[in-house]
Amino acid sequence: MGWYVRKSFKLGPLRFNLSNSGVSTSFGVKGARINFSKRGTYVNLGANGIYYRQKINTSGRSRTSNNNQDSNFYNNNPDNSFDMTPEDGLTDTGSRNFIDELQQKGNRKSLMFWLAGVPSFLALIALLIFLETPIATNKTYSAELVITKNSVHIRENPSVHGSILQTSNKGESFKFLERVDNDWFKVKLKDSINGYVHADLAFVQPTLGSVEIIKRFDKHPWIRQSITAMVVVLIIAYCTWLYRFDKRRRTVQIYYQMDDKLKTLHEKFLECFYEFASSKRIWSTLSTEDVIDRKYNAGATQLVSRAALLSISNDRKPTRYLKTNVHIPHIGLKGISLFFFPERLVMETQGQFAAALYRNITIHISTTRFIETEPLAADASVADYTWTYLNKNGDPDLRFVYNPRLPICTYSVYNIQSTEGLNLMITTSKPAAMDSFASFINTIGAYQHKIYTPA
Helix, strand or coil, rough: CCCCCCCEEEEEEEEEEEECCCEEEEEEECCCCEEEEEEEEEEEECCCCCEEEEEECCCCCCCCCCEEEEEEEECCCCCCCCCCHHCCCCCCCCHHHHHHHHHHCCCCCHHHHHHHHHHHHHHHHHHHHHHHEEEEEEEEEEEEEEECCCCCEEEEECCCCEEEEECCCCEEEEEEEEEECCCCEEEEHHCCCCCCCCHEEEEEEEEEEEEEEEECCCHHHHHHHHHHHHHHHHHHHHHHHHHHHHHHHHHHEEEEECCCCHHHHHHHHHHHHHHCCCCEEEEEEEEECCCCCCCHHCCCCEEEEEEEEEEEEECCCCCEEEEEEECCCEECCCCEEEECCCCCEEEEEEEEEEEEEEEEEEEEEEEEEEEEECCCCCCEEEEEEEEEECCCCCECCCCCCCCCCEEEEEEEEEEECCCCCEEEEEEEEECCHHHHHHHHHHHHHHHHHHCCCCC
């Protein structure tokens, strides 16, 4: 059974904590403390049951935030291209350490290819060369008897009086068996019949019969198998260790401690997001333009350039190496992705991150009458109808043969703004789809103001 000892005492603003892991010192006030111990420096934020604990990287210099608030996330740029480098000032002071670590580890390249893939490949090549390189050869030779004259008789016996088995011409060859009485060569004919040729009519020519290549451990194949298995096991063990090390060096760990009441509230937070995600159509506003002649624009006062939602998820992390114990709702808009953490909004575009605590964010809720030219969403609320081309009195302009009737829908609009310059406009086809979620975030922001505002 595991056990631990913990005792603490205060000395002014400092608190000393004694435990079986050593002595640590913390400094701060209720709801926000910094802890110093041999395990590192951690920041602990929270109050009334919810705590956020994050390790601070003390190896580098801290970076100050840039307060230039010249960024506007919805503008008249039709490409809606964002430049969210840290100098944009979109990250508030309370999120700077968080974003620095997220950005730093997110930019780290994987070590697996150069430190695992390449060495493993070279090790296997070296093993193959070591085991397959020949260390010796064993050659066997055979001899052939080549006839040097035409009309040479091959006899049954080594004698000029022997019976003639066959007659051969110059260049023909036979398998040489042996030399008999120095004057005759014994050869093998077809059908395994032996014959004799006089030594003056032929000569013996040696030929290479076979070559046996001898490799390491050919006589003991179990040694080859053992070496191969050992090298493979070592490569797998090394790659596994490097993968875990590489994953740790690129992983940002954020864990939230919640009591039962706060867990219930966070579940409600997710339920509100599910309600928002249930809207059939979600758009982000890219730009707006005032209408000069309303008669040719269905009576509209503004032209709105919008982009449909790219993705939405009940749980998606900003990076694959972020580990946390809570669900992170996510919406992907054109040019930017939003991640709703329990205490802050994290933004990502083109691999760059920014973040702001909810106390620095406000979501304004409103409705708009939108003349829809696209197919209607199933949950859209149609308030009225109009015509593409109108007369001054609102009747359809009969001069136009093609003058379709257009629905006027009541959409909900949510303007997300931050004190650091964030300005996003989101529209939902479902009325009040994001009302609960937006109100929940505004409430969290007000609560954070209450906690972190000095008395």
